Structure formats: structure tokens, C-alpha cells
Amino acid sequence: MSCIEARSISKSYDGILAVDSIDLSVPTGKIFGFLGPNGAGKTTTIKLLTTLVPPTGGTIRILGMDAISNPLEVRKRIGVVLQQPSYEPTLSVEKSIEKYAMMWNVDKKLQKDRMEDLLLAFDLQDIRKKKNDDLSIGHRRRVQVAREFVHDMDLLFLDEPTVGLDPSARRSLLDYIKKRVREGLTIFFTTHILEEAEYLCDEIAIINKGKIIAVDTPAELKNKFGREKTIKIHIDTIRKDLSVLLQGIRDYQIDYNSGTTITIQSHSSENILLKILKILTVNKIPIEDLSVVPTSLEEIFLTMVKNSNVSSD
């Protein structure tokens, strides 16, 4: 069964489409990654799905309920960590988690147990008595994420939860999320960091300029788009005449940062390489260095975003 079913949802702010008629289908018990550059529409999508703002158009079903006509019933069963910080400045870490549990009507005894688990899992024991106002941004973010796990929920939205965390806190958060998903939670996770999505998610949707440009498993995405290879040829001297010499050859770029670098990026990089090498040899241009870069998801992502920008401009 689907946990989230959204059909052609849109949101415009003053005539600008922040989310442009997207469809989403998130299966229960999985981690769904929502990946996109800044300003792509990730936060807006989360605000629509969590009933914080009404969509300009489209339909949303969350946990089988119509989110537009039953927003409160939906909110009772989801957890949300928004992108912006949220904290009670005057309360201690402990007190603020305790009060948050109270707001969610969590049984006192259960709340006490969960609090200890969370303080441990998020490594907050040393700062449990500190006021939220006095915390570093990273600590505050950890408290905000930890706090959300104090109440029961079937579906959790996390909007760039790892921003501001150091690498080890980041890793433990991702592992904690994995653990909770094994126990039955469904997670909708946004990030602009591809590695994270790759490490964590069962399925990834890539969004750019309010539109979804690809949805698949990380492995499939690599398989589909990862056949491209990148080859770099470095030449010691600056050869401004190269673009004339290489006329007629496609899918390469030249830059002159230190010396001259030719970057080939294509499904048939090898063929292009052969052609270029021939021209270089004929013109007696010595090659300093040659390297092949395997395509990472990062590059697929950047290429896709770039292509989608070009086609929409």
C-alpha cells in the first residue's frame, strides 16, 4: 500500500510555480529520497504533503486519508522535521523534549524511556541540562530531530535533517533512521546531498524547478544514466587554437585553468577520445595526463539538473 499518493500537485507563490504538477507515490515501510538543488521545491512539497500550506491544485492522500479535507487527522499520524530550526529557547534540552511529548499526549512513563533512548542515540546526554538558546546550531538540529521521535507516528517527513551536522553525527542519524524504518516507519527524506540519498534511500525522486525529472532506485538510476564516462586530457601549455583543431567533434569541453584540459563526457567517450588523440598527434601536441572518471550519482544528478534547466529555458 502507498503511504503517500499525490496527483498533479502544484503550488504557486505570486504567480511563480514552486511546485509544478508533480506526482508522488511512496510505498509503506520505505525511505523515499527527495533530491534536488536549492530552490527546487523540496520544502514546498513537504509543506504541501504535511498540510501546512494548501496546494494550488491537485490531490493528496496520506496514509489513506484525503489530506486536503482531513488535515488534522493526517497530522495526528505523521512526524515532521522542517528545514527551518524550531526550538523553545528558554527550556533545557530535556525539558523541551518532555514538553514536546506532553503536547503529543505521550504517556509519562513511555516518554521517560523514550527520552533516555533518544538522548543516547543522538549523543545528547552531555547537554541534556543546557538551554536550547545556548546550543550550537548542530546540537540544536540534533535536538530538533531527536524530539520528533518521542511521539508515535506512521510516517515521518525530514527536510534536510543533516544540514549543520558533523560527519559522525550525520552518519549516526542516517543509521538511526535506517533502524526505525526496519521497525516499520516510512520516511520521506529531502536532501541536496546525493551520497546521503544513495546511502539511505530505497527510492529517489529528483526534482528541479518544481518538476520531477526522474524517479527510481539508486541502482537503477546509476544503471540508466551511469553509462556515460568522463575522460580528461591534460596538456601543459595553453592552446587556444584547440577549438579550431577539434572542429566537428562533439561532447567535449575545454578549459584553461592550468594549461589546457579537455573533458569528454558521453556514452561513447572512447570513440571521441580516439578522434581527439589523432588530432593531437598530428599537430604534435604532447599529452601531460589522461584520466578516466567513473560516473557517480552526483554527476548523473548534476547532468540531469543541467539538462532539465536547458530544456526549460
Place this chain on the structure above:
Amino acid sequence: MYPVIRLVNRNLTISLNMGFLIWQVVFPLIYIFVAGFAYTALIHEVPFANKRLDYPAFIASGMIGFNIMNSTLVSGIIIWNDRRHGMFEQILVGPFTRTQYILSNVYTIGIIGLISAGLITAVGYPLFFESVEFNILTIPLVVFASITGSILFGSIASIISTRLKSSEGFNVVINTVFLFFAFVSTAFYPAEGAPKILATAFYFNPLTYLVDVVRAGIFGNFNSFVGLEMLVLACGSAVLFVIATKLLSKLEL
């Protein structure tokens, strides 16, 4: 527990701190005991209805209204802080509605208003006990004033907190408005005897109505003018509450 009560619980937890208690209790005490007695040398007695009050009794009763007004700053501060620190959105993606959020603020200031009115009444009692004329209307009048006053000033504080963007702006505006309310009112001096312009200005100020109704309750002086003032309080608080609610529910997220 009901959602609104859970929100009130949280509101009280974040509002009741040392700074607030000082603001709520110590300031009025200074006004009553320092200003009250210091000015006695200048002001021997204050005409009030058909009796003459000494100044400490007059100011102590005025402080009840003043304190109700001050306690409502809490609602503005809660909304302001919630918006600034992201708790407003966080609550609204939780198991609550905007209406419940607004109601919880009203209940919070109602509770704080009533408690501080009670506190100042208890503390001020030795000063005005000679003149008090408690009767069947005393408690209804004081409670009416506390509730309508809380809603009225709470709405003003909420309106300010939803309209302003910078925290400096919020502090300046809210302090200026409340300072005007405090000193251009009958809390510190009677309208009778004040220059005509000032006396008129007093009645453009909701605190005057609030203080007048409280005094009418304490000194047993209910008349048709006080009835009219109660009507103004009731209508004013209703209108401002509707405006505050509208603004808060329209707040873009």
C-alpha cells in the same frame, strides 16, 4: 488531555520564568509601595465617586488593571517567539489547529491575568481595606474586567506580533503602546481634576475602562457609567479578538 489544555500547559511552562515574575510582581509592588507612599506627601486624597481615597489605596487598585494589561504581553511574546524560533510552524504540523493555538493563548493570558489580579489584590488589600466595599458585584466585576481586559490587550499584543518582522521593532512598538496605555489612563491618577484634554485622552485608552471597572468592584460603586464602560470593554475585546484571529490565521507559512 485536550489539545488546547496541552498547549496552555506548554505556554505556561515557557512564560513563567524569573524575569516574568519580576515584571509581574515586583514592578507593581514598587509602584504601590514606593510611588504610592512617596506621592502621599503631594496627593493627600483622591476623590472617587462619593468617597475620598488615600493615594496608596487608589494606586493599588489601579495596579490590578495595570497588571492584567501587562500579563497579556505574554500572548504577544509567545506568538512572536513561536514565529521567530519556528515553533509556530512546528505546532501547526502537529496535532493542533490554528484555532486551538489561538484559544490556548487566550486561556493562557486569562489564567495569568486572573492570578496576577488576585496576587495584587491580596498584596494591595492592606492599603485599601479601609475604603473597600465588597458586595455581590465585586467578584463578578473584577472577573469580568480580568477576562475582557486579557482578551482585549492580548489581542492587541497578538496583532502587533503578527504585523512586525524585526525583533527590535516588536519590542519598541509593544513597549511604546503599553507605556502609553499605562500612563495616559486612570491607573495612576483620576480623570477628575486632570486637564480636559488629558481626561478626554484617558477615555481613548482601554486600560482606563479596565481600571474603572475593577475600582467599581472593589469600592462598591456600580453605576450606569460603569455599565457603559463594561459594554465598551466587551465590544472592544470582541472586535480586537476577531481581528487578531483573522490576522493569525492568514499568516503565510
